[in-house]
Amino acid sequence: MIDTSPAVSAARFVGRDRELAALRGALARPPAIVLVEGEAGIGKSRLLREWLAAPERPSALVSVCPPLRESLTLGPIVDAFLGVERPLLSDLAGALRPLFPEWAADLPPALPPLDDAKAARHRLFRALDELLRALRVEVLVLEDAHWADEVTLEFLLFVISRQQSDGPSLVISYRPEEVGDGSLLLRLTSRLPAGVTQLRIALAPLRPDDTAALVSSMLDGNPISQEFTAFLHDRTGGVPLALEESVRLMFDRADLVFRDGQWVRLKLRELRVPPTVRDSTRERVSRLSPAAQQALRAAATLAVPSSVATIAMTADLSPDACRGAIAEAAAAGVLDGDDRGRWRFRHVLACIAVYEAIPLTDRRQFHLLAGRALEQLHPPPVARLAHHFREAGEPQSWARYAEQGAELAMASGDHTKAVELLVDLLSRAVLPPVDRARVARMAGVAALRRREPVDALYHRVIRTLRSVLDTPGLSARQQAEIRNPLGRLLITGGEAQAALGELEQAVANLDHDPVEAARAMTYLGWAYAGPWPASTHRRWLDRAAELTAQIDSPAQRLNLAGNRAAALLMLGEEEAWDLVAGLPVDGPTTAERLDLARIHVNVGTGALIWGRYADAEEHLAVAMRLAEAEQASRLQHNVRLEQANLAWNTGRWEGLAETSAELADADRDRPAHYLGSIRLAARLAAAAGRRRVAEEQFRLVLEESARLGAADDTMEAAAALARLWLTDGNSARALQITDEPMETVRRKGIWIWATDLVPARVEALLAAGDPSAAKRLVDQFARGLRGRTAPAPRAALAVCRAFLQGTATAYDRAARAWSALPRPYDAMRARERQAAALLAAGHLEEGRELLAAQYEQLFRLGARGDADRVAQRLREHGADVPRLWRGGRRGYGDQLSPRELDVVQLVVAGKTNREISRILSKSPATVDQQLRAAMRKLNVNSRTALAVKAVEAGVFADEL
Template sequence: MLVGRSRPLGALRSAVRTRPAVAMVEGEAGVGKSRLVRELIDGDLGPLAVLIGHCHPVGEPFPFGAVLDALREVGPRLARLPRLNPVTGVVGPLLPEIAEHLPPPPPSTGDPRADRHRLFRGLRELLNALGPALLVVEDLHWADDGSRRLLRFLMGDPPPDLAVVVTYRRAEVPGGLPLGTAYRPPSPVTGVVVGLEPLDAAGVRALTSAILGEDTSAEFAARLHERTAGLPFVVEEVLRTLRDQPGDARLLDAVGVPVLLRDAMAERLAALPATATRLAEAAAVLGVPAPAELLGEVAAVGAQRVDQALTSALSGQVLHEAENGRYGFRHALARQAVYDTLTGPGRRQLHARAIDALEQVEPRPLVQLAEHSARAGRVAGFLRYGEAAADRAAEQGDATAATGLLRRLLDQPNLPAADVDRLAIKLGRVAHTGLDQHDPAEALARLLTDPRLSTSVRGEVRLYRGLLLVRQSGAVEQAMAEIETAVADLAERPDLAAKGFAVLGQPFVGITSVTDLARWRTAADAFRASTDDVELRMSLLANELSSRLHIGDPTALAEIAALPTAITGTGARRQLARAHCNVGDAMTSVGHFRLAAGHLRCGLRLATEAGGPFVVGTARTTTARLDWFTGQWTGLAERAGALLEEYRDLVPIAGELSLVLGLLAATRGEWAEATGHLGATGAFTPEESIAPVAIAGCAGLAGVALAQEDACRAVVEAERGLDIVRRKGVWAWAGELGPVAVSAYLAAGRHADAEGVVAEFAAGLSGRDVPIAAAALVECRGLVDGSSAALREAADLYAALPAPYLAALATERAEPSVAELAALVDAFDALGATRDAARCRHRLRTLGGGTPSRRGRRGYGNELSPRELEVARLLASGHTNREIADVLFLSPRTVEQHAARVLRKLGAVSRTDLDAEALP
């Protein structure tokens, strides 16, 4: 698949069609020049004869070889021509393969320059006789001087039906001029210069997905882009080495240099002077772009010789100039290729010199010093610099860098027990604030078997491992068991034990009932009341307040109002950020939407300032869920999708984002997409999920089934959610589930079951402060009793939250008037709820109310009308005409007419040509 080259390809095709034409394609090695030309040739070129010649870096002298090479196979075409210009005979002696089809060669003039000019004329006449033709000359930077002169002649006055395409690397062209002298296409020759740049991260992702045949994560694509600098050839070679384990970003650093790239770098190194080679080796050891002076110091090249050596390394395409006068390699694999040429002693010596040089830099580059110490075999230096670098990274909020360094330090053999204890504690603490969960959890698991760990440290390590496991898919039950075991080991550290109590007592994790968790919350609250540690008190308060809000404790809001918005100390600020974000999350679950927005903004600000990437992730995710409730749907699907890509491995975040995406898809009638996302909320694995999200996922699945008029399946999905609510004993989380469950029972003719759910719901909410569930209870009663007044009351309660979509649904169920239905159409349209708007339009038509439109009836010309846009999106997502008719409440014939207009307006041949992302 050709990626990111539509404009260059279009330019080439346009030039070839407007002959005579000259196109020059330039770009560095591996950027895809030949691939672009091949795509041009493989396309529809009509009657053009394609002639391809190559220039070679080494080999026997072959004057004019590139062009003559392109003509070797034209014998059969010449055999069909009636008569050739006699001057073409001069080509025969140079190309015996086609000599029999040419006139006899004329005698030499005795003047080499005249003979050469006659040869050029003969080749031009031969190309003219071949008719419409495309002459491609690859790798012009390696061309012999004769070929350049010949091409200048042909391109200066090409036959009228000839297109010439040449490719070259400008950096390797002698003198920087591909044809040896400046060239400008004469009139009326069409001229175009196509410069190819490396792919960006999105292009690398598209190319990788095409090669692997499956979607690739943004993380993997970004890491691959970093390793390959976006050069398509290098990307393909790396993926070739990863064919057995594609898509794992962690494996990229271990990928060896592809053979072709290694050989290319070896050839370039061999052509350099000794001093330039030493600079390249120093750059490979340093690993990051460096100033010329530092390169010279590490390479032991005198200051007076550095500039000359550097110029050679740059012109030899080994080193590249980065920004701010620093020099390094084009990409990581080029650097690795040079590094691999060093002997073991040579590497250690260069790393030692790098340490000596970098120790003089202020501020000290601790990560680089740690890396060089490890490579030089200086274990003490690696420990000293590595721990200092990890501390600095943690202070700056870069938990991923800190945990990576700490893991490497702990992997060192013969590390003293005191160092193991200290580093293990740091690893657990830092990992808890970051996003890198899997690797630190595995490292902590290995440490738990280390006999050097003291008992209290072992308990702390186990606690942090449990906290990491809570966030991993399929590990919630294991996490809780690990934390409970850790608490038993922390008798001498009641402060840490209290953290374990607080997590074990959280009501929203897994399916253990709130009653059974009460003892852990009581223990955590008791310790909080007795400690003077501000950071610890705030940490425990963050869990306590959100837990109380989640179960609808009516006294929680008063305490939350006293929560500060600022605090001293980085650790305390992180915990205050967590408190505000936890409170915002709980408020979103139970319906205090206006208050939730303020706490989320405050928590996000504090977490960003104090360096808490995991807390930042939870705040961004909860904000997406809050936007769903409050009707802020513009761009929400794109935002939630991007967040899911970023946080896919973190259960608390991924489940909630999947919920938002599933609910949005359901409002558009995209049932398969909705079901897929809603199934990823934990609805089918509540024991490993966040309970409120799993319950809402069940509600969403039941709603999809109801929309498809499958009452039995809707009951099954609703009862799955009700089972979670009952096992947890928290009816505060049934706000979204209650009305759907009641509707499912009523649709299945199970009126008594619907009444039973309403009774349970009412008992569960008695004395609880849960605004969204309170509105839902009123709606449930209205549904069971058939009371329009109750449903309108519920709509008013939803609107006050505000929850405009839920308010609109309740209004629709309250036997609305024609005018109210028309307003609902506009309300659903404004949100983007395509399916709901279509349903209300259908009801209006049934009632004889016509089809309203806020836009008025106007002609859309070649633009898509709103209805056509709805059809286009459903077509692009793979729906059949029958399915679209069901979603939009239209006849199949009407959908067929809309679909035909959509394809015509968008210039698509079939629905498979439609791109959902490209639609307005």
């Protein structure tokens, strides 16, 4: 006998009893944080609904993150509070006014604005936390957190950091496969305060017996056949959503029959279960009335829990007709309501399936109606409105709400979200020139405040701002307000030459904004790029100083004065040190502390160029303290790089190889800093005698610095390459590589940059048989340093004079000058030349003794390549070479071959396999094979670990 049932029931909660008990147990020990993870349709929301339905549960505030790319900053948190009665709050609640305008009559007055976005965000978080506590919320539930905006996740971290006995517990559901490696979600269970209960519930697919129980609960509680159970479980993988949707579809299609006391599937082998939830959802929806289908399309367009009134306006239905349509869809198990009268799809996948089935010609109308419906809400959800009016093809409304959303995002410190909204608007909307100019300026300012590195969004901003500048009809002032942030962004990306061009054009039309005009002039005063002489950069700095004196804000004056001091140091202006002496070492606000950190690291860089190493150490220490206090990781990397440069110069080489590898890994997305790390690695390679690696690295630094317009960064690399080629006797090549950098120094007139360059050039001229040119260059160098107390360039001048004189006494003066800095490596090399001069003059014993001392000092410093050269010279003069312990790599099976060693060196330098194959002239497959062999021998499983282990194990020592 065959019979059919008149209806399919809602699925019973099955297979999750243990998880539910664990959830209840954790929340019974507050404060707690519970993470519920699992794929789409696995039952995360159902588990939370079961817990929320229990009468004995603690008070909870529930919100759901909408699946919108443009989700409003803190939108899920704000939505959770909508409809609640405002409690009595302190004056701090004035910070909530931008988020809760409907409470305007009851909230305290607005708080004064803060210049620093990070401080404003912290104040807002404190106000929201106060609101949670005032409402006596015991549990804050956030569903679908993989769609949460960054600031919402930061707020959750803030709540966790303040959890105490009276703090709210957190329950967060998300899909792990949609959480990126850098998501703040991954930090929610790390570094928890003491006493916080932690639970992670990972929902797995149902087992076959639970599959049978779920399906049976939908079909009058009667059993289902074993074959049918196996069929469903195999085809759906035990995912509850797929099970429910498949059963409903099969029932609607009369594929299910009740036979001999159990449910079976008709023609089991012939009829197919829908392969995806999308197919099952669309077919099931097609069986509903036209009004219900229209309501579902509207709900799918809205994509978030919405009221009947909002769905009705979006569907273009009367309220009564919509109410009936929603009831029909809910009875069919497609929609689900909450206790606030809002409706949403029971499963996100079903929502997506319905939306994607809407014809493209109809979607615009649905989005237009959705936008008009959402405009009736208070406060209007501006990010969602921007989304709907964009999809509706309404640029004016889209622009209005995108700007409002960006303003809210920036007020909360979420500058990335603001940039995304504005760049999307500029890229896709046709706006009048005045609107495009305003939005572009706003996007540029927001981009400057981002904490992220040079990434895809950065390049998109650059392209967008440049395209806006091509818009006909922009005034000179509008162009200037776009070129100003564009120029500063180009500096961040390493495009120095292009940056100066944009800033110079901007300055001429920034008279209305003296702060920005002075800032742009200060950037023009930096001498890193362009053909201008030092005098031109100096004039820009002087103009900036005149404007700075007229600015009322102490913080702005400090920022401009500090940057002027650092810029003057780069020009080699002695008066810069008077300005540096007046710099504070701390500030009252986060913004000022970060400004000071940047200023002090720039001063530290200038002090390194001058050779004032004690000053450099002092300013870098201040910068690191401030950067660490403000958790500014990128700024900390800047300081670490300059501290590593200081360590190199002052002879503290231990651990520098590891540091250079770590910095190169961290700064790959910042060209200038990455090249700085490679330059440090190249110095170490050259000193160790690893000629091939050093040459390739210095060549990379030289070529990329020139391409980026960073003229000052080409000097050392060109000089290092010249010295390498001089050891081959190739003076012509040494002269050629130093031609352009030398011309840059002469053209700009900044001779403090030439500490490494001029000695290498003088040596090359002498080797080429042109002592007159060498003397002229030394005289130019001396004139360029006149009146400047720059110890490093002056020591280099002493070396140049020693080259011309060739006497032991002259080299002794040069060595003493280097030692006074101190700069021991250069002092040792000068002593080596002094010893050679003594030997040439017939003072054999004194020369050999001095040479032997340099061999031991160079060896112990880590300059094994130089030590090897000195040892060879000692042997040539009949002297014994001291036997020093080299450490070295272990023997037996973990020895690296010479070719493997070459590969490891380039890995330490930060080269990719493709780059290594080019440098070593090997196939990528061979490089990969040798890299894997090296990893195996050194017992590591990553490139970074290989680099560190190689240096620690001393695997380079045997190559000397």
